[in-house]
Amino acid sequence: MEPAIETTNLTKRYGSLTAVNQLNLKVERNTIHGFLGPNGAGKTTTIKILVGLLRASEGTARVLGQEVHVDQADLKLGIGYMPELPRFPKHLKGKELLDIYGRMYGMNQLERRAQIPKLLDLVGLKGRENDLIGKYSKGMQQRIGIAQALLNSPELVILDEPSIGLDPVGMVEVRELVKTISKEGMTVFVSSHLLFEVEQICTHITIINRGVALVSDTLQNVSNLISGPITLQVEIVNLNESVIAALKNLPYVKDMTKSNNTLNIPLKTFDDVRAEISKTITNAGGIIVAMNTKGHSLEEVFIQLINKTQGGKP
Ligand SMILES: Nc1ncnc2c1ncn2[C@@H]1O[C@H](COP(=O)(O)OP(=O)(O)O)[C@@H](O)[C@H]1O
Ligand SMILES: [Mg+2]
The missing domain is CATH 3.40.50.300 (P-loop containing nucleotide triphosphate hydrolases)
Known part of the structure; x- marks a missing residue:
């Protein structure tokens, strides 16, 4: 048909x-x-x-x-x-x-x-x-x-x-x-x-x-x-210094920000690393109660696609 x-x-x-x-x-x-x-x-x-x-x-x-x-x-x-x-x-x-x-x-x-x-x-x-x-x-x-x-x-x-x-x-x-x-x-x-x-x-x-x-x-x-580096938002109970130190040791984590119990983690990788992040937090004694990915705006998608079609880096 x-x-x-x-x-x-x-x-x-x-x-x-x-x-x-x-x-x-x-x-x-x-x-x-x-x-x-x-x-x-x-x-x-x-x-x-x-x-x-x-x-x-x-x-x-x-x-x-x-x-x-x-x-x-x-x-x-x-x-x-x-x-x-x-x-x-x-x-x-x-x-x-x-x-x-x-x-x-x-x-x-x-x-x-x-x-x-x-x-x-x-x-x-x-x-x-x-x-x-x-x-x-x-x-x-x-x-x-x-x-x-x-x-x-x-x-x-x-x-x-x-x-x-x-x-x-x-x-x-x-x-x-x-x-x-x-x-x-x-x-x-x-x-x-x-x-x-x-x-x-x-x-x-x-x-x-x-x-x-x-x-x-x-x-x-x-x-x-279009899935490029994203920001993970993780809400953690018992968010202590060892959790933060453990995350900072991951090669793709650089500048985290913290507000109350929530960490914003911009990822410097295109891979899906949520499982590893979650394990790292748990092993350091944190308890994850929520994890969200901050999506791309349409504008970001366009910029990525346009860059890709022009051979540039996204
Ligand atoms: N009848 C028309 N005469 C001149 N320009 C038009 C006319 N209709 C749409 N356009 C122009 O064509 C482009 C595409 O419009 P349109 O198809 O309505 O886009 P969209 O539905 O995606 O918002 C726009 O730049 C718009 O200003
Ligand atoms: Mg229209």
């Missing part, structure tokens, strides 16, 4: 600005593929080309085995799409909105009656379907947007920054929903500017910056690629 999405040298120029530059993207079926990049990276532009809203300047895009052209209605039927920050008429009830969209997809009344309650349940809006959208929170509006994207049981769901503008609770809800959609057998392509979000739900990830894909691989492989 052909990939859900495959682009070849896809390029989009707005005047002198190249928003998407020779993008080769492959999204395999039944994956959750994160499309990660900072604001202005070219995510929305790419997505608009994939759903036939924008014409590429160069290159091709194939979606569900067909080449994409602008205004190609039949292909759109296989794709569910939620645009960035969807705006829906405030005077409609949630279920009325889905009913109108259902008609637009050519679903008859029987199909709509069967599908709409299922979707309201799936996106956690059961019981709120008769409320006006104007009364929905941002998170509920995003979720009705996702329900809209799922109406015609698409094979591929494309979500453009579904958790933008949401509070932490809303973001968790959307993440859970994306996982649920994937379990229903749909391929999900989801854009985000937040690394931690993509990390938590995606099986695959493409990182894009200034229209150029820096990496595209399984989440595991990308994590390995």
Whole structure:
């Protein structure tokens, strides 16, 4: 079976600005593929080309085995799409909105009656379907947007920054929903500017910056690629001088800082040394009650990747 999405040298120029530059993207079926990049990276532009809203300047895009052209209605039927920050008429009830969209997809009344309650349940809006959208929170509006994207049981769901503008609770809800959609057998392509979000739900990830894909691989492989020296935060009961001395003896530990019972240990190695650190602390009489790794910011990831692609040291 052909990939859900495959682009070849896809390029989009707005005047002198190249928003998407020779993008080769492959999204395999039944994956959750994160499309990660900072604001202005070219995510929305790419997505608009994939759903036939924008014409590429160069290159091709194939979606569900067909080449994409602008205004190609039949292909759109296989794709569910939620645009960035969807705006829906405030005077409609949630279920009325889905009913109108259902008609637009050519679903008859029987199909709509069967599908709409299922979707309201799936996106956690059961019981709120008769409320006006104007009364929905941002998170509920995003979720009705996702329900809209799922109406015609698409094979591929494309979500453009579904958790933008949401509070932490809303973001968790959307993440859970994306996982649920994937379990229903749909391929999900989801854009985000937040690394931690993509990390938590995606099986695959493409990182894009200034229209150029820096990496595209399984989440595991990308994590390995970007895992550089990290800082360990270790909370220790009985944190005494011999614990600190023992740690300082390790070749990859240099400047630790201490606050209360917590040690911040910046590691001068790319290896995973958590087991050795933990043994060292325990042998010196410390008791570890928590150990966390301080993750990389998206910016650090980019700097590392850009340096790597230019042959420099990360
Ligand atoms: N219609 C447009 N006309 C001109 N420039 C645009 C247009 N849409 C987007 N851009 C520019 O293209 C680049 C990529 O934008 P976009 O695809 O929206 O990025 P993202 O979704 O990753 O934030 C940005 O520099 C943006 O300012
Ligand atoms: Mg965008």
